[in-house]
Amino acid sequence: MSSLSAKIKDAFDEPACDKNRGKDAKARKEGCSKSLTPGAAAGGCAFDGAKIVLQPITDVAHLVHAPLACEGNSWDNRGAVSSGPTLWRTSFTTDLTELDLVMGQGERKLFKAIREIKHTYAPPAIFVYSTCVTALIGDDIEAVCKRATEKFGLAVVPINAPGLAGSKNLGNKLAAEALLDHVIGTVEPDDPGPYDINILGEFNLSGEFWLVKPLLDRLGIRVRACIPGDARYRDIASAHRARAAMMVCSTALISLARKMEERWDIPFFEGSFYGISDTSQALRNLVRLLVRKGADPEILERTETLIAQQEAIAWKKLESYRQRLQGKRVLLNTGGVKSWSVVHALMEIGIEIVGTSIKKSTVQDKERIKQVLKHDKHMFESMAASELYAMLSEHRADIMLSGGRTQFIALKAKTPWLDINQERQHPYAGYDGMVELVRQIDLAIHNPIWSQVRQPAPWDCQPELIGELPCTRNETAYLFDEFACATAHEC
């Protein structure tokens, strides 16, 4: 465990993190994990976080060394998409039984499991995840992985992020450490070029990176590695030869970006593909970094042309929603797709933001949100379920955009809701993604069910109705028509 605690300390010492820079030395040492409150905690563990970051690597076999629950309750549950290999969706676990634990057979079983996977699936690499129980009984997965690598001649990578180590966010960081220690830089590409980039922290949920990649293709930029969305093992192993990197939104992989800059001189910037102006800015920053690293400066102008063209198309498409969405009130309640840029684009077409959580926003984002929202009171760190329910059931918002965790608060309050987290069904990245987001908001708000489900049962609000019940079928139909008219007028 000593090396794990060293890793954890290292993971929390993040000079590139704004929050961390603002602390004094002592506070920095304590790390940024808040201790959890028993009986009032929510969210995943470190193992969860590590798996989220690594599992979208599509041709790798992900083997979870644990009793059943860690993998059995969680496999094939995220919306990342692959353009080729499907092995990542096959679940592997050592499914340790009581006997395995009592007899101390964990390591042996793990080694045999690696052999079985190698023989049956012949993947380019196997990632082995440690978990609470296997950490507790002291299974040395690093030694097993080392031995298996030698014996079977394929990369067997230990991912040392047991759940008890801490939060999901810590797991993200530990996964990045594992990639740095064991994967990145192990393969030399035979075709490095001046337009090679890495995208870090893009998960290709609902395939949304495919809304962005064609833009990069058009500019002649090659994505050496997108980590982890739709990635192949070899892409990541040779990612150290990229010329520049973009770290997408989430602060989960910032240590990866910084360390790749230190080790292999790959400059990076933090950007987002959510929202029109952010997408444009991301493209600009990418080509600027490439030019700085020796690419032909003519690309700058080509990029501006492409941006102008794409922005014009996107704004034109968005304009058609203005009339339907003007004045609608949106409550944004998530990390994920919630950059300043999305707020900006929504406000641009007349949508009002009645609240936004700022739990995962960057300092700059907070500043910009503050400026456009004018009221601090619209910003909140987090909101209790009951408060949220009250706000929505009193119709203080027309729609909530959030993740699955709060989905049913909105739905039970009979309020339109749109999933903008990892289980979402629609791609929201890039120019077309922003248009799609607005289209989905429009569809959600204007669905005809809302006026129907909010209507109380007729016998509850008009007891006298019972006396006037129609006795023939035609009269019933007539009554229904009248009812339909009444609700139509209302909305």
Add this chain to the structure above:
Amino acid sequence: MARILPQSKSAAVNPLKSSQPLGAAFAFLGVDGAMPLFHGSQGCTSFALVLFVRHFKEAIPLQTTAMDEVATILGAADHLEEAILNLKNRTKPTLIGVCTTALVDTRGEDCAGDIANIKLKHTQQLAGTEIVLANTPDFDGAIEEGWAKAVTAMIEGITRSGERARHPKKIAILPGCNLSVADIEHMRDMVESFGLKPVILPDISGSLDGTVPDRWVATTYGGTSVEDIRELGTAMRCIAIGEHMRRPAKALLGLTGVPYVLFQSLTGLQDADRFVSLLSSISGAAVPARVRRRRAQLQDAMLDGHFHFGGKKIAIAAEPDQLFQLATFFAGLGSEIAAAVTTTDRSKILKKVPAVSVQIGDLGDLESLAVGADLLVTHSHGRQASERLGIPLMRIGFPVFDRLGSQHKLAILYQGTRDMIFEVANIFQANQHAPTPEALDPLRNREISR
């Protein structure tokens, strides 16, 4: 008698199981005002929670003691205490159902002792809240065991012991975890149609049936009341459904002397007949006309449907009792159980499964055994195997996350059996391949068989 084949692989491929604490939490969710609490790291809870939400499309109350490294090394009793007190203060549950996990049980904590201490220390503060413990480490069992342990724990912890004056019309019903919301609603109607008063534990039809309350409730709303659990001993008779419910039924018998009848399945004409006959004999009432009508409808469905079932090869992967329920259903209509895969070898029901062998294993095993089958029957995670093999998938059990309404699907008694016959026959009809000259060419067929 089916041969039970133990698992021989080291790497489980595409797990069939969901974990034992999840099964226990599931049972606690069938109690009104309940809050299940996982004693482990927060990931244990988060994974189970997400799976429940994906299946039921509901907000699910489920909390964690959030064990960290320090608690793992030094002991987690104070985490348990803090969690229970926090839950009591914030959500005021009538029941906190503690489910242990692999983490705390590998440590070997004395959770029962811890809970006794906590109750003693905070008697006043915890008044009005029952605290029940189910020992459910993830390294053992699966949903069925967890469910049965939680029900047993509730009976042992809450039900008043001793022989009591029996209410002549009151029937205690202990449904297995393979019964859906619709199954339980239907069973209640059936029992009530004989003038009997059923008390169902757990009753997920009250809590997980997807309704819209008019306020925000942090615990379950609906389900068996704690008071009803306390008074289970006044029932005339107990009916347990599924072999895994024998243990709680025995616990009730031992505690209160209420005799039980166990039904291994309620699907199929014969089992439905037995159930209805029992109700008739307990109540002394004649079988109502509408029940007779349902029976006739099932007979007709069997006549219409058997064409589609005869000779079909069915591959099933499910928890033991559900495997038995479905295998007997298909075999009873003339199909062959080509593959039977289940989660654990503990259940006595497995030997009775109408198949040559039952493999203890995972969906990887199902996929290799199901080659050449006509239908896969398992939960939603079977979708990948179904795609790769090109065999249609009938979704049953838990979790079903890529179809709506699985909790409202009826599979028991006359009506449920009828509906299931239609569902399966329709899957077959939708996946029919029109005959081609090549497929029917007698010479070609001989070439292949030679």
